Each structure stands twice: as C-alpha cells, then as structure tokens.
Amino acid sequence: MSANILAHSRADERRSQADETDVILTGDRPTGSLHLGHYAGSLRSRLALQGRCAQTLLIADLQALTDSSGRAAQVARHVPEVALDYLAVGIDPARTTIAVQSRLSALAELTVLYLNLVTVARLERNPTVKAEVELRGFERDIPAGFLCYPVSQAADITGFRATVVPVGDDQLPMIEQTNEIVRQVNRLAKASVLPECRALLSSTPRLPGVDGRKASKSLGNAIPLSATPDEIHRLVRAMYTDPGHVRASDPGRVEGNVVFAYLDAFDPDPTAVNELKERYRGGGLGDVALKRRLEGVLEALVAPIRARRAELARDRAYVMDVLRAGNERANATAESVLRDVRGAFALDA
Amino acid sequence: MSANILAHSRADERRSQADETDVILTGDRPTGSLHLGHYAGSLRSRLALQGRCAQTLLIADLQALTDSSGRAAQVARHVPEVALDYLAVGIDPARTTIAVQSRLSALAELTVLYLNLVTVARLERNPTVKAEVELRGFERDIPAGFLCYPVSQAADITGFRATVVPVGDDQLPMIEQTNEIVRQVNRLAKASVLPECRALLSSTPRLPGVDGRKASKSLGNAIPLSATPDEIHRLVRAMYTDPGHVRASDPGRVEGNVVFAYLDAFDPDPTAVNELKERYRGGGLGDVALKRRLEGVLEALVAPIRARRAELARDRAYVMDVLRAGNERANATAESVLRDVRGAFALDA
Numbered sequence A, B: 001m002s003a004n005i006l007a008h009s010r011a012d013e014r015r016s017q018a019d020e021t022d023v024i025l026t027g028d029r030p031t032g033s034l035h036l037g038h039y040a041g042s043l044r045s046r047l048a049l050q051g052r053c054a055q056t057l058l059i060a061d062l063q064a065l066t067d068s069s070g071r072a073a074q075v076a077r078h079v080p081e082v083a084l085d086y087l088a089v090g091i092d093p094a095r096t097t098i099a100v101q102s103r104l105s106a107l108a109e110l111t112v113l114y115l116n117l118v119t120v121a122r123l124e125r126n127p128t129v130k131a132e133v134e135l136r137g138f139e140r141d142i143p144a145g146f147l148c149y150p151v152s153q154a155a156d157i158t159g160f161r162a163t164v165v166p167v168g169d170d171q172l173p174m175i176e177q178t179n180e181i182v183r184q185v186n187r188l189a190k191a192s193v194l195p196e197c198r199a200l201l202s203s204t205p206r207l208p209g210v211d212g213r214k215a216s217k218s219l220g221n222a223i224p225l226s227a228t229p230d231e232i233h234r235l236v237r238a239m240y241t242d243p244g245h246v247r248a249s250d251p252g253r254v255e256g257n258v259v260f261a262y263l264d265a266f267d268p269d270p271t272a273v274n275e276l277k278e279r280y281r282g283g284g285l286g287d288v289a290l291k292r293r294l295e296g297v298l299e300a301l302v303a304p305i306r307a308r309r310a311e312l313a314r315d316r317a318y319v320m321d322v323l324r325a326g327n328e329r330a331n332a333t334a335e336s337v338l339r340d341v342r343g344a345f346a347l348d349a
Helices: A002-013 A036-049 A061-065 A069-089 A105-117 A120-125 A127-135 A149-159 A169-189 A229-237 A258-266 A270-282 A287-313 A316-344 B002-013 B036-049 B061-065 B069-089 B105-117 B120-125 B127-135 B149-159 B169-189 B229-237 B258-266 B270-282 B287-313 B316-344
Strands: A023-028 A054-059 A096-100 A164-167 A198-201 B023-028 B054-059 B096-100 B164-167 B198-201
Touching: A023 A036, A023 A149, A036 A054, A036 A069, A036 A164, A036 A258, A036 A287, A054 A069, A061 A069, A061 A149, A061 B105, A069 A096, A069 A287, A069 A316, A096 A316, A105 A149, A105 A169, A105 A316, A105 B061, A105 B105, A120 A127, A127 A149, A127 A169, A149 A169, A149 A316, A164 A169, A169 A198, A169 A316, A229 A287, A258 A270, A258 A287, A270 A287, A287 A316, B023 B036, B023 B149, B036 B054, B036 B069, B036 B164, B036 B258, B036 B287, B054 B069, B061 B069, B061 B149, B069 B096, B069 B287, B069 B316, B096 B316, B105 B149, B105 B169, B105 B316, B120 B127, B127 B149, B127 B169, B149 B169, B149 B316, B164 B169, B169 B198, B169 B316, B229 B287, B258 B270, B258 B287, B270 B287, B287 B316
Parallel strands: A023 A054, A023 A164, A054 A096, A164 A198, B023 B054, B023 B164, B054 B096, B164 B198
Antiparallel strands: none
C-alpha cells in the first residue's frame, strides 16, 4: 500500500509533458478496432508528440494472449486493423515507429532474462495484476503468462530505451516494476545500460460509452473511429443524458451527462460548450438540439479519418509494408538493448 | 500426489532404450566442470546413443541463471568448459549437436508463448519445483524464472521436437508438464505439430562423492573428468570405505563403500569386482590394495580424456567453431518449431 501511495505522489511530480530528448513507448492490445475513447485518451496525444519525440507504438499481440490464449485468431486479425486505425488518424510511419510485439524476438529474450530478477511474491503483490486477476475472475487459475506480464511490459519499455510511458493511474505499479528491473540490470552491468522511465499521466478523463458505462467493443457502446454518419446518428441519439430532464424547459444535469462528456472531449469551441452547460443547467435547452450539435462535431472529426481508413484498407500491401519497416527499425533497437542486457548477465561469450 | 504416482508408473513402462527414429535432448547446466559422476550417469550413455539417434546436448546457461542470477559470470565461463568436456570424452560434433541455450532466441519465444498455457497453480504444484524450492531455501522469494523453469524446459524439449529425454526419477514431473503443453499446442493448432516425449530413465545408480555424500564441485568431493594422476591418487586415498574395516583381515562392508561404487561404475571386469567383494566381505582384503586397483582403473579411463582435453584447450577457436556450428543447426530446428507454434497461436500474419 505505502509503496503504491509513493508511486502516486512521485508520478504527480512528473505530470509534466515529454520533452525532445524523451523516448516514448506506448501502444494497444489488438483485441478490437479503436474507438473515440482511444482517440480522446491516447491517439490525440500521440499525434501531438509525433515529430517532437522519438515515439514507438507497439501493437501488443502477445500481451493480448496472456489473459486469453483462446482468442488467438481474433488477436491476429486485429493487428492490421489497429495499424490501419493508427494510419487513419494521422500517425506518420516516417516519424512514429509502428511495430508488432510478437515480431520482436529480442523482447521475448529480455522477458526470459528479467524473470530471474523478480520474485513470484513481488508479482503477486503488484496492485495492477491483483486488480486484473479479480476483474477477470481467474482466482487460482492465473495463467503464468498473465502473472508475468509486468515483466514482459518491462521488456517492451526497456527494449526501446523508453524514458516516458503514457499510462493511466492504474498502471503506475507497472512503471515501478520496470524501474526496479532497470536498477537491477544496471547493478549487474555495473553501468547505466538502461534508462529509468517515468509515467506520463493523461489529464483527459476517460470517455464513457454512450450508455454511461465503460466504453467497450463487446458492449457495443463505443463509437468506432471510422463510424458511418448513420452509426454516429444512432449512437448519439442513444446517449445517456439526464433522466430527470424530460422537457427542454426543465433544468438538466451536466455531470454524468454523456453528451457533455463528448462535447468536452471533442468540441473545438469550449467557450460555446460552457454556455450550453449554463443554459442546460438553468432549463431551456433540449436534448435533441444538444445532440444535433454533438453529431455535427463528431461527423467533422470522423469524416476524414473514415475516408482515409477506407482508402488505406484498399491497399493492404502498404499497411503490411509499414509494419515490416516498423518491425525492422524496432528490432534494431531491441537487439542493441538485448546485447547490453546479455552483457549484464555475462552472456556475451 | 496421485498425478505423481501416475507419472511414475507410466514412466516405468517406458524404461526402454531409445530407437533409431528417436530424437534425444539432454544437456547440462554450466555451473562447473563435469566430473566422473556425469560420466557414469549421462556422458557414457550419450556416447552409446551417438550416431544411433539424432541427439542434441544443450548447454543450459539460461536455466543456470534461474536459481542464481548473481553467478552469471561463473555460468558464462563454464559454457566453453562444458563443451570441452563433451569433446574430450568423445562427443563428435558431426554426429551430436552441441548448442548453447541462450544463443537460441526461438527457445525464449516458445517459453513466452507457453507461459499462456500453464497456470501459476500448476507450476506451484510441480513436485520437482516444490522440492527444489525447499532445497534452495527460497521460501516466498522464488524468482519468477525459477517457478517458470518447467515451461522453459518444455520449450527446450519441444524446440528440438525431442521424443526422448534422459532424466532422473525426480525429473519425471517435467516430462508430464511438457506433454501437457504439447497437447495444448496440438489442440490449438488442430494438428499434431509437436510430438509428445518420454523419459529415458538411467539404470545407473548415482555415483557418490569420495566422502560418500552427493558429489558436488563446491564440496570438492568429485573427481574431475580430467583429473591429474596426483588428484586421482589423493581423491581415491580419501575415499570413504567401511570405518569398521580397520585391518585387512577384518570383514568389510561393500554397501555404502565408495570404492566399490566406483569399481562397479568403471571397472571393465565386473567378474573380478564381484570376487573382490566376496574377499572384502569375508575379511582378507585391505583398503590399500582395493584403492590401488581403483586408481589404476580410473587412470586408464581418465588419461585419454585428460590428454584430449589439454589438446583441445589449446585450440579455443575450434571449440568456438563447434558451438557456432551447433547453434546454427539447433537454431534451424528451433525456428521451424517456432513457426509451427506461432501458427497454433494464429501468429503467422
């Protein structure tokens, strides 16, 4: 507990942005197409960082297998889909490396070496692992790969010599675990062969699903990144607002109102949104008018993404080339890290 | 418990020799030079199998790190020493592949994939892991790599499509764990991409150290494979016999008598050894005469090994070439297995 509190307070000091010398590692598990929650929560800041810092997006297919090896086919299918989503929103493969975890054998080798530096008890105490074990109902049947996934994540982070890792609060224990491993490797090497990393906490609150619950592909409550105008219309119309706000003239609640959450996230005119909030609170603004505005905002955001995605989807060979080139670049870095870590373990003979 | 009993009885049925179609994987942790206990227990049978079956000797340097990452330098130093020992006793690199575990990245990749197929509870129940955790006094501080080493061993075995693994009784749970993984991979692949393996149990009892305790380099009670005549003389003279056998004319005990254990293992004339046992039991055979015979037997065994080892040790480049060629051959096999296993996990995109 106290370690966790410490992690939080340390991370708070570092809520700063990344600077030019930073190396950023981030990515996604390819378990479904990305949606507007991903756009607000991570893709937008990746676009902002692109070109300013060295940045790698890792499509974490092996990590997606750690809690369900049964859905391997689904994971494999989504690898190019996630790459398409990245390219469609404007990730430029000349400035951001896009790589596939399972294609980087050095990451597996780093994982196997790091497993010797971490005790089972330490992994079992990891608050993120504990929470996720509960969430997934594993109880005693935790796959070993799942228990060890903080070690695999440390391999990913150090494999790119990353100094900054964008995470949610719940992932801070992963950063601590990585830095413990970094310090042990440096101690073994008697040199600073790996940099420590710090968390980059997002200031954006998590975007809810249209029904107000956590957005999730399986619940069908997320708006896909390349939603059609019809889908946008249907999903915005279904959005949870304030059940007490029956007539336009009734005063309405802004907090917990999904339409305002989306306007806060995407409306390019925050002053206008604040005025709308005032009018909504006081009574005199109907849900229909409010939703019409949001629909326009979302369509303006999504239309170019949708068009670019459709264009790219017709050229699978290009997407595959992007992944191939990204894997090659990522591999060169990860192999150089592996050489250093092997050296720390006296394995360079 | 019942699973363990089952493992034993199944293995008993299979106490047969390997045949021509078998693929054998065996090897050693490079934590010290090999000694006569290794010769009696494993090297001799590897020489007998050489040329009859496909055989790989894996120098398991990564496995040596799982219970003590602190001794990395010692492990690294012993990799070429173990290779020298193999070559000195007559392992022919043209007929037996000698490879170094940490040089085969496919084995790390297989380990990471297999970790998703095994639960933590299953690893904690593994009798070999339980016994070794106790032996090493790890208690709650088990390195994750140590808990996971049956999975790494499954990667080694399957990485060569091995069908036969020479093991001691205490290692039978490792074979069971490997076959569980094999069956799961084949189920995922909907095809028999990996063969199950069986244990080859040695009929030779474990050779004790000269003091009657378990032979161990750290106790200094083992006779090195390339001992000098002086070392042989000193170690044989120090051998534990029967403390009640004070004068040559006293009756002596053969059981637990280390000199007889070594004569049983190495004297080329078992009939003569049986006659000596009779005389010793009845009284009339002194320890000095007995030890002189053993000294002659051991010197005859060790002299050519010592000479060949000294010759090879002057040509380190040759030893390195042997390892390089062995790693290359081993890599080709392990990479082809990895392709099949990746396919089972739908990771071939």
